[in-house]
Amino acid sequence: MAVFALVVAATLTGVVSQSAVGGQAKGSLVVVAVNDAGTGLAGAVQGRPFSVVVEARNLQGVPLPVTRAITVVLSEQSGPGTLSGRLSGVISRGGSRTTITATYSAFGNGVVLGVAVSSGVDLDPGGTTIDVAATAVRATGRPGAPTTVTDPGCAVPTATVPVCGYLQLPNGANGQILVSVGACTGILACITDPTNQAGLVTAAVDLKDASGAPLYTKVAPASFVIGCDKSLCGKGGVAKFPLLVDVTNQGAFARAPLCPAKGRLGNDQTVCLDAVQSNRDGAGDLFSVLLFDFDIRASHP
Secondary structure, eight states: OOEEOOOOOOOOSSEEEGGGSTTOOOOEEEEEEEEETTTOOBSEETTSEEEEEEEEEOTTSOBOOOSSOEEEEEEEEEOSSOEEEOOEEEEOTTOOEEEEEEEESSOEEEEEEEEEEEEEEEOBOEEEEEEEESEEEEEEEOTTSOEEEEOTTOSSOOSSSOEEEEEEETTOOSEEEEEEEEOOTTTOOOOBOSSOBOOEEEEEEOOBOTTSOBSOOSSSOEEEEEEEOHHHHOSSOGGGSOOEEESSSSSOOEEOOBOSBTTBOOTTOSEEEEEEEEEEOTTOOEEEEEEESSOEEEEOO
């Protein structure tokens, strides 16, 4: 979810005060939504187009039809990468919204974007703070139809992209499924080495059918496999590399408890680490198996 913040922009020329045209009070620009174009993920994905919806609003926060066409410019205020693309959009006379499509070169959290008027009526600038994921993939599930959703980089985790994940949904899902890998910075203290850091793997999936009945049970749960390159998770059994898990997607991370048995959640568990099914492959990379019956995100601490 984007966190809104006011961004101060440089003084611009070529604008006319909204209050001087038609007797309207001056308003401001507000970033309404930022989404990856390919998956709809909130925020952006490194190297892929994302959309920024900008709206003119009055002092009461109500959409403000502008009295003349204005050009809105998108800029990066801070972040680890570079913003590119056609970084402007036009709000037509009588309208209040425009959509700008851009690309960001690096993944990371807390990228601050600003929006400001470059020509037209004078509106206060605005902005937003977004997270940029390293990867994201979308699929569509159906109740009862077995589905596996795999991060494109998860077949072989590498030292440069050391963490990934994939979902195993033997009883399907209801509608859109999202799996993404993002940065831990500002969210979670993840395992690191001198040159790299683990990532935060998120799965968003509806595990109920159209009537609201659960598709999974404690004895037949869904699986979320977290892959970790040996450069970060080398040498040691599964128990040496615990997983922090957030089943609310609101920052309430806790260490995943061990499952009571292979392929089963405990009666009081929403998620657990299946140490029996977790393993290392021939290259020494670790694949930790989480069982769950709720939306989830996880990382090695």
